[in-house]
Amino acid sequence: xxxxxxxxxxxxxxxxxxxxxxxxxxxxxxxxxxxxxxxxxxxxxxxxxxxxxxxxxxxxxxxxxxxxxxxxxxxxxxxxxxxxxxxxxxxxxxxxxxxxxxxxxxxxxxxxxxxxxxxxxxxxxxxxxxxxxxxxxxxxxxxxxxxxxxxxxxxxxxxxxxxxxxxxxxxxxxxxxxxxxxxxxxxxxxxxxxxxxxxxxxxxxxxxxxxxxxxxxxxxxxxxxxxxxxxxxxxxxxxxxxxxxxxxxx
Numbered sequence: 001x002x003x004x005x006x007x008x009x010x011x012x013x014x015x016x017x018x019x020x021x022x023x024x025x026x027x028x029x030x031x032x033x034x035x036x037x038x039x040x041x042x043x044x045x046x047x048x049x050x051x052x053x054x055x056x057x058x059x060x061x062x063x064x065x066x067x068x069x070x071x072x073x074x075x076x077x078x079x080x081x082x083x084x085x086x087x088x089x090x091x092x093x094x095x096x097x098x099x100x101x102x103x104x105x106x107x108x109x110x111x112x113x114x115x116x117x118x119x120x121x122x123x124x125x126x127x128x129x130x131x132x133x134x135x136x137x138x139x140x141x142x143x144x145x146x147x148x149x150x151x152x153x154x155x156x157x158x159x160x161x162x163x164x165x166x167x168x169x170x171x172x173x174x175x176x177x178x179x180x181x182x183x184x185x186x187x188x189x190x191x192x193x194x195x196x197x198x199x200x201x202x203x204x205x206x207x208x209x210x211x212x213x214x215x216x217x218x219x220x221x222x223x224x225x226x227x228x229x230x231x232x233x234x235x236x237x238x239x240x241x242x243x244x245x246x247x248x249x250x
Contacts, residue, residue, distance in 0.1 A: 002063045002204075003029065003043050003049075004064065005030055005047070005064060006028055006047070007029065008020040008026065008027075011025075012025060019201070020201060021198050047204075049063070051208060052212050055211070055212055058249065062216055062222065063204065063207050065092060065245075066095055066215070067203045067204040067206075067207035068197070068203075069092060069171075069207075070206055071197050071200055071201050072146070072169060075195055076197075079104075082144050083109075084105045084109070084143070084145075086100070086109070087147045087148060087172075088147065088149035088172060089111075089117035090117060092148045093146070094124060095216065096171065097121065098124065102210075105144075109128040109133070109142070110126045110128070110129045110130070111132065111154070112131065117244075120244070133158075140163045141164070142162065144166060144167050145169070147169070148171050150173045150178070151174075155170065155172075167192070168192065168195070169195055170194070182194070224246040227248075234247075
């Protein structure tokens with residue numbers, strides 16, 4: 001069994017119009033409610049997704065971030081044959097890469113400053129994995145540009161790479177203080193769409209089915225599995241930008 005951690009009030013304006021991920025009283029199991037690092041936890045039945053027997057429970061932790069990526073593609077309504085540029089080869093950027101291949105992208109280029117993560121991106125079959133989009137040849141720009149970093153410099157660069165009639169997706173979580181400059185005339189004249197995707201919305205069950213169908217290889221995405229007594233090491237690994245997902249096993 002896998003559990004969607006999202007908790008909604010189902011009473012506020014956004015819940016009542018179907019945008020539960022924007023709930024004014026949004027919460028999450030393990031964040032605003034107890035859960036996660038415990039032997040037992042009570043969760044709403046509606047949050048549970050049954051998994052087939054061949055899925056390891058520990059691997060199923062990847063379903064929640066995958067459901068965020070699925071939500072991203074719900075927002076995009078991607079077209080077949082798009083050229084895609086993704087900033088960030090961390091867990092979320094690589095999940096967006098795997099889904100881009102599934103929705104018919106003709107090419108998927110990845111930009112990251114971490115050479116180890118670029119190696120993984122190549123392993124997963126991206127078209128190009130580079131440290132700067134300047135070295136890529138795409139004279140008209142990319143129909144879809146995705147920021148999966150939250151870094152304001154990457155966001156600023158990506159906004160300038162969107163093809164006419166293309167879309168920029170803010171998928172990475174930026175700091176509140178992060179700022180980027182847009183050109184209103186270019187948005188108008190080139191019919192560029194700038195949008196975002198926030199957390200999970202009606203996407204967890206589909207992510208569980210995609211995961212069960214093998215859309216992700218857990219051996220690639222979970223790079224470290226540490227016991228609870230090495231929790232500090234897990235935090236250090238994350239802060240150092242090493243690997244992808246570090247899993248702490250109670």
